[in-house]
Amino acid sequence: MATHVRPSVAGRLAALDALTEDPGREAAILAALEDETPAVRQRAIRMATRFIEPEVLGELVADQANATRRNAAIVALERQGPYAVRHLQTMLGRPELDVVMFALQVLARIGDPTAVPSVLPLVRHPDLNIAQSAVEALGQLRNVEAVPALLELLHGELWLQLAAIDALGEIGDPRAVGPLVALVPDSVVADPAVRALQRIAAPESLDLLLARLPQVRERPLRDLLLLTIGVVIDLHPDPVPVALQYSAELELDPSGAVLDDLREILGAEPPDGDPEQVDQQDPDAIKDATSLLRAATALAVTAGLRSLFPLVLTRIATDEGAAWGEGVFRRCSKAVTPALRELLQHTDPRVRRGALLVGVFEAEDLPRVLRHLEEADELVRAAACRAMGLIGEAAVVPLLVKRLREGEAAEQATAVSALSHFSVESMQELASCLGPEVHEPVLLGALEVLGKQGIGRFEARITDLTRHPSHAVRRAAIRAAAKLPVEQAEVLLLRALADRHKPIQVDALQLLIELGGSTTVPTLVALLGRSDSLRYHVIRALGHMRATDAVQRLESLYQDCGPHEQAEILLALIRINGPGVAGFLRHRLSEPETELRRIAAHGIAGLADRAQLPLLLSLASDGDWNVRNEAARGLGLLGLTECRDPLLTLVRDMEPVVAKTARTALDQLRMTASTPA
């Protein structure tokens, strides 16, 4: 008797790929949806997404006897996205409760807002599981129409209450703030309510949350509330007046619990830099600790909790990962500056350094700041240099130049960035850092200042330095040269294109693009005649400069190049977007090299030109996924009603990336249609 040998996995996959449009295809796909090998099932799901109608897949969802196929059908329906929405809505009326539940879940994951009206009535469904799924779906659909119905559920059955809280957090409507805060701290749902408030992060919640903080007795809930307050402060347009109202209450709270917590959080050791230690720590725990630290800092500074300032400043001065703390202080500069002035006298140098780093000081504070240039600690001196730069009094320029010339590395670096704040006129002192006798780090520092400021009086020296034997100096010098008047800058940069150090050539090109001088484009076009490694960069540069004058030369060069330059020419022509680009790209669609076809399709899609619609429609059935993806993008950009049907086909594309692009395009189309003319 002949035995039937089952094809191998590779054979089963190949058989699926070979299926053609005949009556047997659907049955073969449906059978493969229950294959025991995940790879075969996955391929079948892709094909079901493309070729099986939602009505057929819906029946598989209702088939309780075959869980494997049901799960596969659910995935396929979800991937069909908007194409399946109408049928999924009809499934909400079926008698089988689990079918309704699955339909709700799939609709939620598809995220099509047109589903909301059919989901909304189900929050009152007599079956609690269905009602809960409907509430969860409304949360995922994020539609504000659902808010009133969800608020009504806040005092109902516990499971629905929890789901409603979560959904309100997802939707993020500020109407939920009051009812959610009312659940804190003394209800069983206080914790999820605070999490929802964190997601909503409405400015109007700050006052209410701060009022609740001292009332919370349990540390985990207090930490969560603190995190939420931190998020709300971050997103609040003007949190200081609100937070300052709670300053005294928090500082004078007899229990001292909030201040103790804040002290503990602010004083905790930062994560160890030792890789082994970091490896052993839970990344989520590190993230949580950092978020808590940020929240504690935000509250301490915004509410003006002065007793905590030394701790915060120490942290900022010593923890490289806490640089964000400077932004928190700057945001509240008016309120905190008096305290920071006092803290410049603190006995701990870390606190003094922190105060110098975060303070927004005025000219009147200059003597206070200058005093710190004499400190023993190099980092405090560097922080003082920085503060001097921010104050911006020209009288300190000689002092900063001296630090650049004679200071330690940290002072030199800070002096360079501080000097960039001063006017060109006050910079004559910088000459002492540009002489032939100065050490290279000082020379590089001075050139960096010139690269930011552009000071014509040093033109001769800058020109000299563009020929310096050290490539580091030449590189810094051409950056400085770029800030000279355009005519001089252009000459020096064009000359740097022939530098023997390749990074300098590439820098020079980039600077020429930024300069946009009158002779740059003709010179670069002339350079296209050289077939060296720089030509690739020249092509890119012409594209970035949107050099219309280069189009003809780039097009004629195309046939004489290798594929890496051909790709760059296409990208450059797309950027330039000259009048004949569509025709040139269209011809490239018949290139044998797939990547060039893909770039051409990318360019055509980006034109958003109605005249390209027939071409995009033909690209929508191209054999290459990337070309189909560009077609989907292009159809979305056109935003025409006649694009809807081809997009509904592409939304079921076997390649998930294409399906996703088509779904985004359909969303755009829907938004365009719903926007009043």
Add this chain to the structure above:
Amino acid sequence: MNSVETADWKLVTDLIQDRFGLAFDGVRREILESRLRPRLRELRQGSLREYYLYLRFHPEREAELNRLASLITNNETYFFRETNHFEVLVKHVLPPLRPSLRERPFKILCAGCSSGEEAYSMVITFQNAGLEMAGITWEIDAHDVSPERIARGRQAVYDPNSLRVCDPETRQRYFTHSEGRYRLKERHQKGVRFFETNLVAPNGTLGWALFDAVLCRNMLIYFGDAAFDSVIGLFGRSLRPGGYLLLGHSESLLNRDTPFIPVSVEGGVVYRKGPAAS
């Protein structure tokens, strides 16, 4: 991530999967992104698509692909990591082979060897087990996709991090210390050969039915299905009948069609090639 970025991402990750067999999804996608971002800046590539085209067409693409291999593969390793597998080699794999090992070396394939810490740890284990005294020699063929790491392995000079589980006495016994780095003493480098190999597209250096054991730990977890199957097939061909495949603790051949059968040894599972399998 918009639709263009999503497509560009797929182009790059498909290329990586084809070339190196590595799959990047879920949280690993973030890891890849964080590793690629600085490289794109360095090369002045404005997007992943531009970088992809660089990898496909640029005259310096081969050098860049080698660099990419170092960027995207995990080099997390150190001396004497998970030593139980070395015990398995000495106590279970080697004893039945002793008669034949009078005529030939004990052959081990160390796949995904990074900069050699694992291969050299095996040498030290074999020396401490007295194999040299018993007249047994060995050859450890150490393969990695990254030329940079292979070069480091050949140099045998390590940072303290590679010796993180070595106590001071171990450090002193096996290494010479100079300017904060540790050089493995020459006698502990015995029998190790390094090869720059992409196991997903092997160049034939692995050989046919050559090895007594293959160590491939914590590498397959990063592979996509096709690359996983291909590499396991390669190991199957490279092992002698009855040879052993030792995988990392989080790796398994469960539910896969392979020439290996699981064997419980020393409280763990290793895989053994059937005598008749090819």
